[in-house]
Amino acid sequence: MDPLKEIAFDQHVIVTLPSEKGKIVELKANGSVSLGKFGAFYVNDVVGYPLGTKFEIYYEDQVAGTEEYAPLTKRDTKKVPIGKVRVLERDTSLASSAPNVSTREGTADNVELANVKSSENNRDLINLGSEIQKMSASEIEELKKQSMSSNEIISRIIESHGSFDKKTVHSQEKYLKRKKQKFNKEFTIDYLSSSALLDFLIEKGDIQRVLDLSEETMGMLLNLANVRANGTYLCMDETGGLVVYAMMERMFGGTDCADAVGTIVVLHENEHANLDLLKFSNYSEQFIGERIVTVSLLDFFEPARVEEIESRFQPLPKEEVFALKAGKKNTYYRKLKWYKTQMRLLKYTTDVAHDGLVVASTLYLPELIPLLSDRVHGSRPVVCYSQFKETLLELSHVLYADLRFLAPTIYETRCRPYQTIRGKLHPLMTMRGGGGYLLCAHRVIPTDPEK
Amino acid sequence: MSCFSEYRDIVQEGELVLLWVSRDNIRPVVMDHKETFNTRYGSFAHADIIGKPYGSQIGVMTKSSNKFGFVHVLQPTPELWTHSLPHRTQIVYTPDSSYIMQRLNCGPRSVVIEAGTGSGSFSHAFARSVQKVYSYEFHEVRYQQAFKEFEDHGLLRENVTLTHRDVCQDGFTIKDGDTTSMPLQEREPTAEIGATAIFLDLPAPWDAIPHLSKVIAQEGKVGLCCFSPCIEQVDKTLEVMEKHGWINVQMVEIQGRRYESRRQMVRTLDDALNRLRDIKRRKLEGTERRQRALEAVGPEAVAEEMARVRAVTEKSKFNPFGKGSRVKEGDEHYTWKQVTKVEAEIKSHTSYLTFAFKVMDRTRDSDKVDKILASINGES
Known part of the structure; x- marks a missing residue:
C-alpha cells in the first residue's frame, strides 16, 4: 500500500473533525479510533481508501438501549460506541461550497435549508436568547441517544427554532455551519505533511514549542536553503524535529527510498537530539538512522581524533573475524558498529563541506553562525530562522562585517487567509499574528586585495 | 547533470554561473576561457574564474583608477x-x-x-x-x-x-x-x-x-x-x-x-542640552569679548579679535552628533542603534x-x- 496516496496500516495520519480540529492517529490493524462526541470507527473500515477521503460515521438499525451500541449514560460517557463508516461521495465542507444565494436551491449542499424560508434582512429578528429554541438541551441529548443522524437532529433543531425564517440566508448558513460542527459525525483522513503537523501543533497551543514558526515561513526556509534530495545539510532544530521533518519531506518525499543520498547533520545542545516529532513520520527507524546524523555541539567542535578512535578499536581482516569464536564474534561486531558510528561522525564533523546551513535555534546567533559556517561550502546558502527580527538584525550586522557572507538579508513572509465564499470574499477578520523571520546569506570565499 | 540539480565544487569551462555584482545586478554567464565579463567595477577574464571554487570572490585592480573591484561567482539556484x-x-x-x-x-x-x-x-x-x-x-x-x-x-x-x-x-x-x-x-x-x-x-x-x-x-x-x-x-x-x-x-x-539592516545614531537628550549650553556659552563669551574690544580700540581691532576667537572656539565646539560633517553610518566615534528598514518599494500585491x-x-x-x-x- 502506498502511504502517500492511500490510507495504510501503521501509518500516522491527521484526522480532521467537523469542528475543524485535527487529531494525529496511528492506524493499527484491528484497532479503533475514538473521536469523542463525533463517534468512533474501526481502523480496518477506512484503510485502503485514498488519503483525503471524507467519511461519515453511522449507527445501523439501532434502538436506544440495544446491547451492542449501549447509549451513553452519565456514568459511561467516555466509552464512545463504534459505528460503521461510509464515504461521503459529495464533500460538503462548508468553507468550499457555501452556495451563492441565487443557486442555492439547485445545489445538493445544505439540503436542510432547501425548504426553509428566509428573510431579505434581519429587521424582524428579535434576540430572545435561548428561549427561541423550543427544544431543550435534554431533548437534543435524547435525540443523540437515539443515535439519530446528525442531519435529522439539525433539521429538528431548525424546525424548533422560533424565528429561523426571520434570519437572512447568510445568517442561516452560518447557523447551519455551527450546528454541523457540533453534531456532524464526519471526519477526513489526510496525509500528515509537515504543514499539517505544524497546523496540529499550533492548534494544540504548542506555538512556543515550534518557536512561533508559520507555514509560509517554513516553506520559504526550505526554498531559500535550496533543500533537495542530494545535499548534505547542517542543521540545528529547536522545534522538536519539525524543521527536520519538513526538510525530509523535500528530500525524500515522505517514505523510505532505496536510492536516497541526501543527509542531514543535526547538531544538538543537549546530550541527545530532540527529534521527537519524527515519530509521526512514515520513515523506518533504520532509514532515519541512515539519513540523519546527530552530533552534539561538543563533539562537533571538539571531535575525537582518528588515532583516539583507533586506539580503542581497529577492524580485523576478514579471515581473522571468521576465526573468532561465537561469543567473541558478537563482541567484535558490537565494537565494529561503535567504530563505524564514530568514523561516520568524524566524517560529517570534519571532512564534509555542507550544502547548506539551516538553523532554528535560540542560541546566540552572532557567535554560533560564523563558527558553523566554517563547515559550509562556498556558494551555498546559510538560512536562520528566528521568532524575533531583532536577533536576526544583530546577526546580520555581524555577517555584514564578515567577508565570508554575501548579502545577508532579513525576510518576512505572511499569509493572509480570506473567507472564500463566492460573493462574500474578504480577508478573515482575525488571523494568527507572528510567524517569525528568516535571514539568508550565501557563504562566499573572500580574496585578499593585496595579492 | 543540470547545474540546478547537482552540487558543484569548482567552476569549469562551459558551465553556467551567476556573477554577483550587486544585489540588483546578478548576471548569468556561461564560462568561456576566451571571454571577459565587463562591469564598471572592472573587467573579469573568464579564465581567472574557471578553476576557482564556487563562492569565490574574484578581484581585479582597475587600470584607470587603481581601485579594487570584485564580483562573486555563484552556482545558480532557482531562487538566485x-x-x-x-x-x-x-x-x-x-x-x-x-x-x-x-x-x-x-x-x-x-x-x-x-x-x-x-x-x-x-x-x-x-x-x-x-x-x-x-x-x-x-x-x-x-x-x-x-x-x-x-x-x-x-x-x-x-x-x-x-x-x-x-x-x-x-x-x-x-x-x-x-x-x-x-x-x-x-x-x-x-x-x-x-x-x-x-x-x-x-x-x-x-x-x-x-x-x-x-x-x-x-x-x-x-x-x-x-x-x-x-x-x-x-x-x-x-x-x-x-x-x-x-x-x-x-x-x-x-x-x-525584505529588510535592510541599518544603524541609527544614538543621540541623547543630555548631549542635545549640552550642545545648546555650549552654543549659549560661546555666544555670551563672543558678545562680551566684542564689547571689551569695542571699548578698548577701534573696529579694525574688533575684526582681528573676532577672527582669532572664531578660530579658537571652532575647535573647542561641542558637537556630539557630528553636525555639518559627513558621518558615515556606523562610524566608531559615535554610538549606534541597530535598526531594520523595509525596502523602499514593496510588492504589496x-x-x-x-x-x-x-x-x-x-x-x-x-x-x-x-x-x-x-x-x-x-x-x-
Missing part, C-alpha cells in the same frame, strides 16, 4: 535565478512560490503541471524539488525562449517537459504531433501525466480547470493552485472549481518583505492564490485490504 533571469512576463517570486510548493506538499514524488511557463522562474523551483514537471506555454516566442533556456540549463534532459499549448482550449494531454520537448517514443498514443499538483498562472484558469480531470493522478489527493491578480478572477475560478468537484477551497494572499483539492476515485480495493489483514492476523 529568479533575480537574474530575463523577464518575459511577470514572475512568481520566492515568497509566493515557496508557499505554493509547501501548501501543495511538493517533494521528490510529486508530479507537477504548470501553465503557463512564462519566464520560467517557478519551473526552475519546481524542477529542483519534484519528480516531474509538465510545463505549458501558449505564446510561441516565449515557448521557444523557454525551450532554449531549459535545454541550456539541462532541465529538459532531467525532469521537465515543455509543451507549446493553449491549455484553456486544448487541455493538457500530450499527443503525437504536438510541439513539445517530450521525446517521440514517450508520446504514443497519449502520455500519462498523473499530476499530483497543479499550478495555473493563466488569465482564465476557469477554462483550463475542466480539462484537468483527465491528467491528474487517479489515486490519492491532488492539489491545485490558481494564481490570479484580480478578485473577479477568483470568483469565476471558485465557481468552476466547485462545479468540477474541487474541495477544501481556500484563497490566500502572501505578503513578502502579487496575486491571489486560490487552493483546492480533489480526490478522483473514492473507492478502495477491499480484496487487497483483506489480504493484508489476513497476513497481519495470520502472523500474530
Whole structure:
C-alpha cells in the first residue's frame, strides 16, 4: 500500500473533525479510533481508501438501549460506541461550497435549508436568547441517544427554532455551519505533511514549542536553503524535529527510498537530539538512522581524533573475524558498529563541506553562525530562522562585517487567509499574528586585495 | 547533470554561473576561457574564474583608477535565478512560490503541471524539488525562449517537459504531433501525466480547470493552485472549481518583505542640552569679548579679535552628533542603534492564490485490504 496516496496500516495520519480540529492517529490493524462526541470507527473500515477521503460515521438499525451500541449514560460517557463508516461521495465542507444565494436551491449542499424560508434582512429578528429554541438541551441529548443522524437532529433543531425564517440566508448558513460542527459525525483522513503537523501543533497551543514558526515561513526556509534530495545539510532544530521533518519531506518525499543520498547533520545542545516529532513520520527507524546524523555541539567542535578512535578499536581482516569464536564474534561486531558510528561522525564533523546551513535555534546567533559556517561550502546558502527580527538584525550586522557572507538579508513572509465564499470574499477578520523571520546569506570565499 | 540539480565544487569551462555584482545586478554567464565579463567595477577574464571554487570572490585592480573591484561567482539556484533571469512576463517570486510548493506538499514524488511557463522562474523551483514537471506555454516566442533556456540549463534532459499549448482550449494531454520537448517514443498514443499538483498562472484558469480531470493522478489527493491578480478572477475560478468537484477551497494572499539592516545614531537628550549650553556659552563669551574690544580700540581691532576667537572656539565646539560633517553610518566615534528598514518599494500585491483539492476515485480495493489483514492476523 502506498502511504502517500492511500490510507495504510501503521501509518500516522491527521484526522480532521467537523469542528475543524485535527487529531494525529496511528492506524493499527484491528484497532479503533475514538473521536469523542463525533463517534468512533474501526481502523480496518477506512484503510485502503485514498488519503483525503471524507467519511461519515453511522449507527445501523439501532434502538436506544440495544446491547451492542449501549447509549451513553452519565456514568459511561467516555466509552464512545463504534459505528460503521461510509464515504461521503459529495464533500460538503462548508468553507468550499457555501452556495451563492441565487443557486442555492439547485445545489445538493445544505439540503436542510432547501425548504426553509428566509428573510431579505434581519429587521424582524428579535434576540430572545435561548428561549427561541423550543427544544431543550435534554431533548437534543435524547435525540443523540437515539443515535439519530446528525442531519435529522439539525433539521429538528431548525424546525424548533422560533424565528429561523426571520434570519437572512447568510445568517442561516452560518447557523447551519455551527450546528454541523457540533453534531456532524464526519471526519477526513489526510496525509500528515509537515504543514499539517505544524497546523496540529499550533492548534494544540504548542506555538512556543515550534518557536512561533508559520507555514509560509517554513516553506520559504526550505526554498531559500535550496533543500533537495542530494545535499548534505547542517542543521540545528529547536522545534522538536519539525524543521527536520519538513526538510525530509523535500528530500525524500515522505517514505523510505532505496536510492536516497541526501543527509542531514543535526547538531544538538543537549546530550541527545530532540527529534521527537519524527515519530509521526512514515520513515523506518533504520532509514532515519541512515539519513540523519546527530552530533552534539561538543563533539562537533571538539571531535575525537582518528588515532583516539583507533586506539580503542581497529577492524580485523576478514579471515581473522571468521576465526573468532561465537561469543567473541558478537563482541567484535558490537565494537565494529561503535567504530563505524564514530568514523561516520568524524566524517560529517570534519571532512564534509555542507550544502547548506539551516538553523532554528535560540542560541546566540552572532557567535554560533560564523563558527558553523566554517563547515559550509562556498556558494551555498546559510538560512536562520528566528521568532524575533531583532536577533536576526544583530546577526546580520555581524555577517555584514564578515567577508565570508554575501548579502545577508532579513525576510518576512505572511499569509493572509480570506473567507472564500463566492460573493462574500474578504480577508478573515482575525488571523494568527507572528510567524517569525528568516535571514539568508550565501557563504562566499573572500580574496585578499593585496595579492 | 543540470547545474540546478547537482552540487558543484569548482567552476569549469562551459558551465553556467551567476556573477554577483550587486544585489540588483546578478548576471548569468556561461564560462568561456576566451571571454571577459565587463562591469564598471572592472573587467573579469573568464579564465581567472574557471578553476576557482564556487563562492569565490574574484578581484581585479582597475587600470584607470587603481581601485579594487570584485564580483562573486555563484552556482545558480532557482531562487538566485529568479533575480537574474530575463523577464518575459511577470514572475512568481520566492515568497509566493515557496508557499505554493509547501501548501501543495511538493517533494521528490510529486508530479507537477504548470501553465503557463512564462519566464520560467517557478519551473526552475519546481524542477529542483519534484519528480516531474509538465510545463505549458501558449505564446510561441516565449515557448521557444523557454525551450532554449531549459535545454541550456539541462532541465529538459532531467525532469521537465515543455509543451507549446493553449491549455484553456486544448487541455493538457500530450499527443503525437504536438510541439513539445517530450521525446517521440514517450508520446504514443497519449502520455500519462498523473499530476499530483497543479499550478495555473493563466488569465482564465476557469477554462483550463475542466480539462484537468483527465491528467491528474487517479489515486490519492491532488492539489491545485490558481494564481490570479484580480478578485473577479477568483470568483469565476471558485465557481468552476466547485462545479468540477474541487474541495477544501481556500484563497490566500502572501505578503513578502525584505529588510535592510541599518544603524541609527544614538543621540541623547543630555548631549542635545549640552550642545545648546555650549552654543549659549560661546555666544555670551563672543558678545562680551566684542564689547571689551569695542571699548578698548577701534573696529579694525574688533575684526582681528573676532577672527582669532572664531578660530579658537571652532575647535573647542561641542558637537556630539557630528553636525555639518559627513558621518558615515556606523562610524566608531559615535554610538549606534541597530535598526531594520523595509525596502523602499514593496510588492504589496502579487496575486491571489486560490487552493483546492480533489480526490478522483473514492473507492478502495477491499480484496487487497483483506489480504493484508489476513497476513497481519495470520502472523500474530
